Amino acid sequence: MINIKFPDGNVRQYEPGTSAFQMAEGISSGLARNVVSATVNGQLTDRDLPLTADATMVFHTWNDDKGKETFWHSTAHLMAEALEALYPGIKFGYGPANENGFFYDVEPPNGESISTEDFPKIEKKMIELARQKNDYVRREVSKEEAVAYFTKKGDEYKLELLETLEDGTITFYTQGEFTDLCRGPHIPNTGAIKAVKLMKVGGAFWRGDDSNKQLTRLSGISFPKAKDLTEYLHNLEEAKKRDHRKIGKELELFMFSEKVGAGLPMWLPKGYQLRQRLANYLEKKQEAAGYQQVATPHIGKKELYVTSGHWDKYGEDSFQPIKTPREGEEFLLKPMNCPHHCEMYKFRPRSYKELPLRLAEFGTVYRYEQTGELHGLSRVRGFTQDDAHIFCMPEQVKAEFIAVVDIVQEVLGMVGFDDVTAQISLRDPQTPDKYIGTDANWASAEQAIIDACKEIDIKTVTAYGEAAFYGPKLDFMVRDALGRQWQLGTVQVDYNLPDRFELEYVGSDNEMHRPVMIHRAPFGSMERFVSILIEHTAGKFPLWLAPEQFAILPISERFNDYARNVQKQLAEHDIRGLVDDRNETIGRKIRDSETQHIPFMLIVGENEVAAASVAVRVQGEGDKGTMTLPEFAAFFCEQLVL
Numbered sequence: 001m002i003n004i005k006f007p008d009g010n011v012r013q014y015e016p017g018t019s020a021f022q023m024a025e026g027i028s029s030g031l032a033r034n035v036v037s038a039t040v041n042g043q044l045t046d047r048d049l050p051l052t053a054d055a056t057m058v059f060h061t062w063n064d065d066k067g068k069e070t071f072w073h074s075t076a077h078l079m080a081e082a083l084e085a086l087y088p089g090i091k092f093g094y095g096p097a098n099e100n101g102f103f104y105d106v107e108p109p110n111g112e113s114i115s116t117e118d119f120p121k122i123e124k125k126m127i128e129l130a131r132q133k134n135d136y137v138r139r140e141v142s143k144e145e146a147v148a149y150f151t152k153k154g155d156e157y158k159l160e161l162l163e164t165l166e167d168g169t170i171t172f173y174t175q176g177e178f179t180d181l182c183r184g185p186h187i188p189n190t191g192a193i194k195a196v197k198l199m200k201v202g203g204a205f206w207r208g209d210d211s212n213k214q215l216t217r218l219s220g221i222s223f224p225k226a227k228d229l230t231e232y233l234h235n236l237e238e239a240k241k242r243d244h245r246k247i248g249k250e251l252e253l254f255m256f257s258e259k260v261g262a263g264l265p266m267w268l269p270k271g272y273q274l275r276q277r278l279a280n281y282l283e284k285k286q287e288a289a290g291y292q293q294v295a296t297p298h299i300g301k302k303e304l305y306v307t308s309g310h311w312d313k314y315g316e317d318s319f320q321p322i323k324t325p326r327e328g329e330e331f332l333l334k335p336m337n338c339p340h341h342c343e344m345y346k347f348r349p350r351s352y353k354e355l356p357l358r359l360a361e362f363g364t365v366y367r368y369e370q371t372g373e374l375h376g377l378s379r380v381r382g383f384t385q386d387d388a389h390i391f392c393m394p395e396q397v398k399a400e401f402i403a404v405v406d407i408v409q410e411v412l413g414m415v416g417f418d419d420v421t422a423q424i425s426l427r428d429p430q431t432p433d434k435y436i437g438t439d440a441n442w443a444s445a446e447q448a449i450i451d452a453c454k455e456i457d458i459k460t461v462t463a464y465g466e467a468a469f470y471g472p473k474l475d476f477m478v479r480d481a482l483g484r485q486w487q488l489g490t491v492q493v494d495y496n497l498p499d500r501f502e503l504e505y506v507g508s509d510n511e512m513h514r515p516v517m518i519h520r521a522p523f524g525s526m527e528r529f530v531s532i533l534i535e536h537t538a539g540k541f542p543l544w545l546a547p548e549q550f551a552i553l554p555i556s557e558r559f560n561d562y563a564r565n566v567q568k569q570l571a572e573h574d575i576r577g578l579v580d581d582r583n584e585t586i587g588r589k590i591r592d593s594e595t596q597h598i599p600f601m602l603i604v605g606e607n608e609v610a611a612a613s614v615a616v617r618v619q620g621e622g623d624k625g626t627m628t629l630p631e632f633a634a635f636f637c638e639q640l641v642l
Helices: 020-027 029-034 065-086 116-130 143-153 156-162 226-242 244-250 269-288 302-308 310-317 338-345 394-414 439-454 496-500 526-537 557-571 586-595 606-611 629-639
Strands: 002-005 011-014 037-040 043-046 055-060 101-107 137-141 170-175 178-181 195-205 214-223 299-301 331-333 357-366 382-392 420-426 459-464 473-479 485-494 516-521 550-554 577-579 600-604 613-618 622-628
Touching: 011 020, 020 029, 020 037, 020 055, 037 065, 043 065, 055 065, 055 459, 065 101, 065 116, 065 170, 065 178, 065 195, 065 214, 116 195, 137 143, 143 156, 143 170, 143 178, 156 178, 195 226, 214 226, 226 244, 226 526, 244 526, 269 357, 269 382, 269 394, 269 526, 299 302, 302 310, 302 331, 302 338, 302 496, 338 357, 338 382, 338 496, 338 516, 382 394, 382 526, 394 420, 394 439, 394 473, 394 485, 394 516, 420 439, 439 473, 439 485, 485 496, 485 526, 496 516, 550 557, 550 586, 557 577, 557 600, 557 606, 557 629, 586 600, 600 606, 606 613, 606 622, 613 629, 622 629
Parallel strands: 002 055, 420 459, 550 577, 550 600
Antiparallel strands: 002 011, 037 043, 037 055, 101 214, 137 170, 170 178, 195 214, 299 331, 357 382, 382 516, 420 473, 473 485, 485 516, 600 613, 613 622
16 A cells, blocks of 8 residues: 555555546545646646555646646647647647746748737637547657657657657657647646637747747637636736736836836835835734844845855855955845844844744845846835744744734735635655755654644645745735735745754753744735735725825815815824815816825815815715714724724
8 A cells, every 4th residue: 555645634545556536536526527637746747647656645626826737738738739730840849838828839830920810720720629628648658769759750849858858757748639748747638628818929049048049939828618718818908907017107106217227116105105004014013922123234244145055045046246345255135134133043142931032124135036027016126025033942833833824814814815825835855955954854844834724714725846945834825806816925934044053042951952943924025015915906005005095175276275284184183195286177186086096085165164174085986975074084984994
């Protein structure tokens, strides 16, 4: 019998040769119907591949990322089959899944080209082939056989790929009349693919090398239901309207400057107010939970990051050197805060009575991203993490971990993210060299997260290979208003950095012990969090976060002084806003306030001055009548959900 360990920690025994699909059948017929692939010992595999030894097992369906990866990879092969039928003699390069569907790099025959005008006939052919419900058949082949096949076919790109593969590691996948060199995995058959849409066509250099021939890259997406495609295309249009770069500019929240440098955001006054309200909220939560706020420099000596292991792991990809007049002196822009906090812990001897020690910092860090990877606030070179590190005794880890999760859940709920899944991110057992530390430390850290999650009321999934290089973590995945999933907050359990920095505390037995370190960041980074929040809310922020909660709109300049007096009185109630004293019509002022997503418009004229009142309009809802200032303050507080 073989032992199979599932994400919930349960271990079941099966006969050797049992497949993931058969295991799923033994759990529930519904699960078996939906399983498209599995992760076995950290390796994504076909669901029907027989298992012959003890392993860890994670099932994948369309509803998780790995399931979508399998589905879209299979659709890339379906597109290739359609292309080969429509363009005999076409040659194929790479054809993988990606974050938003799939692509295939191809070379059309006889100098032909493929354009968007060809998309309908390709899509039609793909659906025609999908309806044949051909199985994706995996076959192991020798290198000699593989070379002979693609030599006869005349596909030099596949032959070049074969040069890098060893005999005994090569597999073919065939569906219908199409065979491809591929390691898989794939869905069982083409019938699951119900809807396809080709999205774009462009050029791509073979193997990403601009000295090679340029191929044609066809990109698309597919779904198991036609209505899913309709919804996706609708959301795509909505996403364009909600683009945080567009809204951020319209609302004057942040900016970039080529002279300052690409990927280095600057917060404008309104954006700074928004960011500070988020930070102030979290700081109050942290203070109540026993955190101590600290600050560390924006730079550090290279030696600091060599000690932490970050330098060996990331090297020059993330670290940016700083020149100094002194030869041989190496400083680097800070790419993370944890090594600095380790040094703070070592500032003086520590006793078990001081633990847990919780150090928090809104620390700005810098990492180099390629220019083509930069994207508004969501992918930048300088960003501020809502970082904290908890140093505790091993027996305190579980309680501290749960307390952190409580904070993260409350933070996400406060801004309107109510569809949250916690991803237990573990190391990949197939690639142990990717991680630092002992197996014992990793086992303790992983088990601590698994045990804590059993006591937490939250949906969880498990992902092998997604751990940080120094420890496993719990990543919080949120779905926005368009159903897109984003990774935001994170909590990590780390037994390794305390080892590398030789951190110690005096225990109750008067002996020296090693603390455990918990890394956590509920927002992740302020920049990325705000970018997702903007797109989730379309710029209509929760009332407590809105940079300007009201706009006072005088009907004419005669009422500007009264408007400013109203502004001053409302400020005493901690209600913030502006006076729109432009020489514009009241209709124009209302329209502009609506466009700026200002929650309340307070119109003042002769009647309002006489009655010491304001005429209230709610953004998107219209008139709410005339109110005195105390009445409006009470009405405002009713709307303010804290």
